[in-house]
Amino acid sequence: xxxxYIKLPxxxxxxxxNYGLFRKNLQYKFQEGLNLFIGGNRQxxxxxxxxxxxxxxxxxxxxxxxxxxxVKQENLSKDTHPMVKLNFQIGKxxxxxxxxxxxxxxxxxxxxxxxxxxxxxxxIEEVYEKEIERLAGISDLADYNFLLEKLLIREEEGxxxxxxxxxxxxxxxxxxxxxxFDEEFIRLRENYRKIDSKVRGQQDIQAQFKKRRRxxxxxxxxxxxxxxxxxxxxxxxxxxxxxxxxxxxxxxYEKIVTNIRDIGNAIKTLNQDVNGLSNEVEELDSETIxxxxxxxxxxxxxxxxxxxxxxxxNYQICIFCNRKIPKDKAQDIVxxxxxxxxxxxxxxxxxxxxxxxxxxKERASLIEVLLKKRATTDEKKSQLSAKQxxxxxxKKQLExxxxxxxxxxxxxxxxxxxxxxxxxxxxxxxxxxxxxxxxFDRRIEYLxxxxxxxxKDIDKDKIEREAARKTLEQKNREFTKRLEEIREGLVxxxxxxxxxxxxxxxxxxxxxxxxISMIYFNVFAPKFAGSTRYYKNQASNSExxxxxxxxxxxxxxxxxxxxxxxxLLAIETSEGLFDIGSVPVLAExxxxxxxxxxxxxxSNLGRSDFLPMLVVKSKDEIRSRVxxxxxxxxxxxxxxxxxxxxxxxxxxxxxxx
Amino acid sequence: MPNSxxxxxxxxxxxxxxxxxxxxxxxxxxxxxxxxxxxxxxxISKIGVQKCLYLSEILSPLKEIILAFLNFIYxxxxxxxxxxxxxxxxxxxxxxxxxxxxxxxxxxxYADYRITEPGKYLVQxxxxxxxxxxxxxxxxxxxxxIDAYKDSYGLSTQxxxxxxxxxxxxxxxxxxxxxxxxxxxxxIPIEDRNNLTMNLVNFLxxxxxxxxxxxxxDRYKLDLETILLLFxxxxxxxxxxxx
Numbered sequence: 065x066x067x068x069y070i071k072l073p074x075x076x077x078x079x080x081x082n083y084g085l086f087r088k089n090l091q092y093k094f095q096e097g098l099n100l101f102i103g104g105n106r107q108x109x110x111x112x113x114x115x116x117x118x119x120x121x122x123x124x125x126x127x128x129x130x131x132x133x134x135v136k137q138e139n140l141s142k143d144t145h146p147m148v149k150l151n152f153q154i155g156k157x158x159x160x161x162x163x164x165x166x167x168x169x170x171x172x173x174x175x176x177x178x179x180x181x182x183x184x185x186x187x188i189e190e191v192y193e194k195e196i197e198r199l200a201g202i203s204d205l206a207d208y209n210f211l212l213e214k215l216l217i218r219e220e221e222g223x224x225x226x227x228x229x230x231x232x233x234x235x236x237x238x239x240x241x242x243x244x245f246d247e248e249f250i251r252l253r254e255n256y257r258k259i260d261s262k263v264r265g266q267q268d269i270q271a272q273f274k275k276r277r278r279x280x281x282x283x284x285x286x287x288x289x290x291x292x293x294x295x296x297x298x299x300x301x302x303x304x305x306x307x308x309x310x311x312x313x314x315x316x317y318e319k320i321v322t323n324i325r326d327i328g329n330a331i332k333t334l335n336q337d338v339n340g341l342s343n344e345v346e347e348l349d350s351e352t353i354x355x356x357x358x359x360x361x362x363x364x365x366x367x368x369x370x371x372x373x374x375x376x377x378n379y380q381i382c383i384f385c386n387r388k389i390p391k392d393k394a395q396d397i398v399x400x401x402x403x404x405x406x407x408x409x410x411x412x413x414x415x416x417x418x419x420x421x422x423x424x425k426e427r428a429s430l431i432e433v434l435l436k437k438r439a440t441t442d443e444k445k446s447q448l449s450a451k452q453x454x455x456x457x458x459k460k461q462l463e464x465x466x467x468x469x470x471x472x473x474x475x476x477x478x479x480x481x482x483x484x485x486x487x488x489x490x491x492x493x494x495x496x497x498x499x500x501x502x503x504f505d506r507r508i509e510y511l512x513x514x515x516x517x518x519x520k521d522i523d524k525d526k527i528e529r530e531a532a533r534k535t536l537e538q539k540n541r542e543f544t545k546r547l548e549e550i551r552e553g554l555v556x557x558x559x560x561x562x563x564x565x566x567x568x569x570x571x572x573x574x575x576x577x578x579x580i581s582m583i584y585f586n587v588f589a590p591k592f593a594g595s596t597r598y599y600k601n602q603a604s605n606s607e608x609x610x611x612x613x614x615x616x617x618x619x620x621x622x623x624x625x626x627x628x629x630x631x632l633l634a635i636e637t638s639e640g641l642f643d644i645g646s647v648p649v650l651a652e653x654x655x656x657x658x659x660x661x662x663x664x665x666x667s668n669l670g671r672s673d674f675l676p677m678l679v680v681k682s683k684d685e686i687r688s689r690v691x692x693x694x695x696x697x698x699x700x701x702x703x704x705x706x707x708x709x710x711x712x713x714x715x716x717x718x719x720x721x
Numbered sequence: 722m723p724n725s726x727x728x729x730x731x732x733x734x735x736x737x738x739x740x741x742x743x744x745x746x747x748x749x750x751x752x753x754x755x756x757x758x759x760x761x762x763x764x765i766s767k768i769g770v771q772k773c774l775y776l777s778e779i780l781s782p783l784k785e786i787i788l789a790f791l792n793f794i795y796x797x798x799x800x801x802x803x804x805x806x807x808x809x810x811x812x813x814x815x816x817x818x819x820x821x822x823x824x825x826x827x828x829x830x831y832a833d834y835r836i837t838e839p840g841k842y843l844v845q846x847x848x849x850x851x852x853x854x855x856x857x858x859x860x861x862x863x864x865x866x867i868d869a870y871k872d873s874y875g876l877s878t879q880x881x882x883x884x885x886x887x888x889x890x891x892x893x894x895x896x897x898x899x900x901x902x903x904x905x906x907x908x909i910p911i912e913d914r915n916n917l918t919m920n921l922v923n924f925l926x927x928x929x930x931x932x933x934x935x936x937x938x939d940r941y942k943l944d945l946e947t948i949l950l951l952f953x954x955x956x957x958x959x960x961x962x963x964x
Contacts, residue, residue, distance in 0.1 A: 356850075
């Protein structure tokens with residue numbers, strides 16, 4: 065069986081046009097190796113990451129005004145559509161997509177040159193989703209969103225994949241399992257949860273019965289002590305009043321049921337009427353539209369309006385420049401219009417005067433028929449709306465009755481339980497010979513029978529739950545085995561990245577209990593200086609940040625090793641956290657990564673020494689790899705003032721060797 | 722112009738509906754130019770067409786008439802529907818409308834249009850169908866009122882002719898509301914019959930019901946044109962009071 069891994073997207077090019085957050089349009093081509101976004105705060109670096117994510121996935125869970133709200137009122141560009149255009153690759157497939165930033169929709173996208181436009185595909189979002197799912201081998205576009213947000217894009221104050229059990233498990237499953245393993249895994253887990261919650265629900269009800277049994281047992285005990293006496297006359301009185309209440313309830317209940325049946329039937333008939341009428345109206349409407357179109361077409365294709373064609377055909381005069389053109393050329397154009405019925409400019413199908421067209425006399429009678437048809441339609445429409453109103457009223461009545469019926473059922477069930485209880489007590493008392501305490505015994509027996517009934521169901525479901533748990537565990541074992549297979553490779557890469565910062569550091573497989581009891585999932589946690597760091601606060605801020613970068617870079621690199629699949633990893637660096645001595649180590653580790661893969665570093669020049677150190681390993685001209693937000697972003701007054709200082713820093717980066 | 726006229730399958734029906742909308746929009750644009758010609762307007766500019774049709778559309782519930790749906794969005798220079806411009810260009814290609822002048826600067830184009838003789842002939846044919854005649858009458862009424870206001874004192878001097886009503890359109894409640902909220906490119910709620918514009922129109926319409934006892938209500942019932950005039954007077958006063 066061929067192994068099918070997920071394919072990750074590699075962004076090739078981004079263009080952002082007419083977006084008021086920027087002074088100029090943004091255009092950037094990503095290259096293999098290092099890519100750099102540099103700029104001051106609030107110039108749109110992080111927003112660019114969101115734009116990339118939006119370009120690929122759409123808004124997902126972000127609000128509709130996500131992008132417009134980031135732009136100051138006075139910078140909202142006028143009369144133009146802000147949009148993002150992305151070129152990217154999934155496996156060998158080349159894709160291009162354009163989305164509107166303010167009006168969340170796809171304008172067009174293309175896959176290997178085949179393009180889909182919004183105008184031709186009203187459901188373009190769905191088509192895009194299906195294409196991506198097919199190309200990437202994922203079961204839902206949300207998987208991509210998850211991987212981008214949790215693994216491939218790391219914001220400055222971002223999440224820690226290394227210490228989030230659920231996120232890490234899912235990322236590992238998506239990257240290193242195959243054949244839609246994650247989808248199947250989630251399905252099995254949900255199945256287990258469902259059965260588990262059913263068992264718990266039944267146990268809750270059973271617990272109620274147990275509680276009641278205990279209460280009766282207490283009553284029995286009190287009775288033995290002579291504190292409680294059962295009075296048969298009182299019991300009979302209670303019984304007769306209960307019977308009366310039950311009879312009343314039953315009568316009302318039956319009335320309601322009859323009403324429900326009657327109204328149900330009436331609704332059925334009315335529904336048929338409404339359906340019939342709507343069909344008629346729809347038919348009439350579309351017939352009217354068809355006839356109107358015939359009328360309009362005949363008017364618009366009137367020979368007197370078709371001057372252009374007429375002039376070309378008979379006088380060989382072009383209506384654009386009013387010049388005479390050669391006869392054969394004119395004939396070519398005319399035949400294109402008349403025979404092929406194609407527009408001479410854009411070659412699309414065009415409307416032409418044809419033999420179907422109607423004479424003026426026919427037009428008059430057509431109008432007459434049309435007006436009659438409209439009158440009939442109006443009449444039918446008003447009938448339909450009356451019937452619909454009637455239907456709505458009945459439906460509301462029915463809903464009310466259903467609520468009443470349910471309440472009655474519940475009341476009747478309660479009464480029946482009470483009656484059973486009293487019957488039991490009475491029968492025991494009436495038997496006379498039996499001791500008073502046996503009344504309690506019968507009640508306890510009855511409650512126990514209920515408890516046993518529930519137990520039977522619970523046992524049955526528990527077997528099912530156990531089976532579901534075993535299947536899930538089996539799946540989990542499969543994946544744990546898979547993790548073991550990859551662990552060695554991952555640790556080797558991870559060690560290489562972390563050695564100069566932390567010395568000997570590896571990834572330990574740590575079993576973590578999740579919300580599903582009894583099942584442990586293995587995840588990775590860093591281990592250095594002799595101890596495993598299970599929680600983020602067991603490492604310093606700079607250690608945690610460094611480890612997080614190293615973990616993500618290791619995962620991407622291993623993924624490339626195993627599957628051959630590339631991706632673009634984007635890291636918004638927090639170099640400010642690191643002290644002077646460790647900055648070169650950070651730069652070196654990151655350089656190792658971009659030596660083998662695509663990397664985007666987003667930096668605000670928090671430390672002036674970091675970037676020159678980082679770019680020094682880049683093999684060729686760095687200028688073409690840098691997007692400078694001071695050139696395209698909107699600068700604050702302070703930033704304008706510091707522009708020179710920034711330019712000097714920027715030059716240091718460009719000339720670093 | 723759309724091509725298909727026959728319908729049977731659901732997809733054909735949908736196409737037929739789209740064609741129908743397209744024809745109707747074309748018709749309404751022609752009615753505007755026809756009415757303008759009756760009033761001897763030398764031309765209507767690209768901007769003017771948008772504003773006149775916007776007013777015809779948003780006020781159409783007044784006459785309980787349903788015009789082809791046009792999606793107007795809020796833009797800085799007033800309501801704008803891209804469909805109008807595209808259909809207008811198509812009508813030019815059909816020789817029903819002609820371009821009086823056309824200039825481009827900085828990628829923006831400015832054009833003035835008027836109806837041609839074939840265009841008028843076309844309208845005369847269209848309005849032999851009563852449903853279309855009612856639309857022409859409505860647009861004619863709106864155009865007449867626009868004509869009465871277009872040269873009023875205090876309207877913007879940066880525009881000419883009918884374009885000057887842009888100042889009044891700025892005061893139109895549905896548009897003004899979006900403007901206040903800075904809701905750029907948002908659709909103007911034309912289909913919502915309870916929009917601010919209709920609330921104002923309904924208020925004007927029911928003037929007779931607010932008369933004190935003793936007045937003969939029938940004598941104060943307003944006709945369509947008067948309500949329209951009242952509405953425009955409101956826009957005008959709002960504009961003047963804004964300075």
